[in-house]
Amino acid sequence: MSTTVTRRHFALGAAALGAAATLSAQPAHASVENMEDTNVEPTGPGRIICYVGGYTKHGPPGVDGYGLGIASFQMDRSTGALTPLDTFTDIDSPSFIVLSKNQRHLYALSEIDDFNKEGDGCVTAFAVDPRTGALTKQDVVSSGGAVPAFISIHPSGKYVLCANYVGGSVSVLPIKADGSLGEATDVVRITGPKMPERAADNPVGNFAVSDHSGSHPHMIAATPDGQFVLADDAGLDRVYVWRLDLKTGKLIPAAVPFYQMLPGSAPRHFVFNKQGTLLYNLCEQDSHVVVSKFNPKTGAMTVMQRVIALPPYFKGSSLAAEILISEDDKHVYVSNRLGDSIAVFGVNPDGTLTLQDELWTHADYGRAMEFDPTRNFLFVANQRSDTVTSFRHNKRDGQLKFTKLYTPVGTPTTLAFLITQP
Template sequence: MSQHLSRRHFSLGLAGLGATALAGPVRAAVPREGEGESKTLCFVGGYTQHGPPGISGNGEGIAVFEMERDTGVLTLITTFMDIPSPSFITLTKDRKFLYALSEINDYNAEGDGCITAFAVDTRTGTLAKINTVGSGGAVPAHLSIHPSGKYVLVANYVGGCVSVIPIRHDGSLGEATDVVHNTGPRQPERAEDNPQGNFAVSDHSSAHPHMIGTDPSGRFVLADDAGLDRVYVWTLDEKRGKLIPAKKPYYNMTPGSAPRHFVFDHSGRMLYNLCEQNSKVVVSKFDPKTGEITFIQSVSTVTSHFRGSTLAAEILISESGKYIYVSNRLGDSLAVFAVGQDGTLILQDEVWMHADYGRAMMFDPSGNFLFCANQRSDVVTTFRVDRDTGKPRFVHKFTPVGSPTTFAFMVTDA
């Protein structure tokens, strides 16, 4: 593999609670207080020793923590260890199932990664493996659940394709009903509007889908392709599980910019797309009837004073819709944007992450705390968020987790 500073080269290289029915070993549990009350649980995944080529992580699987609601402190309960490199995980809305991808390329003879389905005990958070299926391509990077609840959508980064995987009535997964391979001209490794002194590059050797999800209505499926510098748009035939290109099947981003993750505003009419290579948020109008994307603004995720290498990673929108947050790897910062009445962004602050290579971020269910997975530091850092100003304040809480990259939160039944 190349020694370029890209997502796949992360040197820059990239749960059961003691139940005997659990398919896999778990680490010893820590006793918890307040049995009989609902609890806030945090699932954290990341890279293990079994990962994609060139990457060997320090994680052990899916770690399960209980969050103290007043302080944001995470206390380890257990670790589900029978899964390789669960670098992205997500829960169903009813919390009954968790789906985790394994960012590998050796699940089967075709060199695919895989997706594992877990049943979740909504009272305790216990995970029980249901089944595992191929992801439809090598080294999957992202998955999401279609709003219909019928399919898991998967972005296979190295495989250069996106997949549609059916969810059965019992939460188990079937074989892919559709696999779409992206094609297009080769793009430059660096964007022309890079921050000054940025030596980091993103892999543009071929198609590299990095995220797949829907607009808030669920009518359209979008995928960021960091290799082709495009945002693809489809509709989903829910009966057949097939992706159908929109009237305008893709939107071209800045060459070399590497679109990575996106979020919508609550109306579904504003699209915020994070580009990792040039560390920009691209603000666009989104037509919920046609899926058409129209450019409005491009704004840097680092201040004008920044010099050096940086790769943007994650983007979140606050529950109020007034603020957007971005994590910057290498620069190790958390950018805070205010959202204007017209949907455009103003960079308000850039906060030190207090650790190295911040990747995924997520709010807890209350929205009071923001957590960041710092892959190279093997730690999760915690910030308390001021709802009025949007500013995150580091609360000096470090939670050790090997090579963390992803979160999922749930509130248990009482």
């Protein structure tokens, strides 16, 4: 299968790093100077396990990664240091992983296009040992399209939702009673007009482009109450809205089936506030966050604000990657690749955003970000640097401070955390 994945080739092909990073037998760098222990909760039941996935040698077309599979680490609650535990290697390019709500199952997509004769990617279900965090493969099913980029679990716990980036489709995979997966109950194939490579508000000096050759779904996830399912299509610059029939596993278009974003902006990832009334949508190409009111009863969206996730003094190429919201809904965080920064936004009373801070990721091509379960640390998977960096998170004011800790792991792109049973 011949494909052109402009964004992914820009991300990886231009960054031909040297030898693969390998897991050290020793804990990650443990030198922490002048750290403020304002939020530390060093005691408590269970260990904190961090899973890291990414690109392996067998990955997206034209891309070789340095990862070995899904690596697991134990996190030190006081410092955030990650100590290697194990690596599950019988999987290709697990570039996105997610844990079930009860943390008994982990689901990992494989960002490939040769799982079957149709040229699909796949999703693997794992059982998780609650005491050790060890992974046991249960089954593998087609993702319903080529080169999947994102999976999430519907709040009902009945379905895994999958976005197939190159395949131009989204799929619904049923979760069986034992946590394994069934074949897709629905695959929606998306079409639309070709969009421009760059948005009209492309940052000054930005030569990076997102692939607008066709439909490229980059994220699919449900609203907090599970009433609606949304998908960001970075190729068609649209946000799709469906209802999910929990009995049949079929996606039913909402009254307004999609919303058109700024042409060329490439909507990538989104987050909701807890009430599901505010939607923060991150656009990859122009590094903007689009803030919208969301009606949880009708699925209607009303744009309130478009704000850039780069400081006014930045000039050059950048592609936004990940967006997170704090537990109290008071801060929003955005990672910027190429610019290698994290933007910290304060959430105003009306839900709009104000840029408060911008920090260097201390590595190259920070992609996925994730808070640990205590919310005392924010971790960043730096795809080109083959390392995970971390920041101490002040839960009172939302600010971040670099821990000076590096954890080597080949081509990391995704993170997930588990608390083991004592």
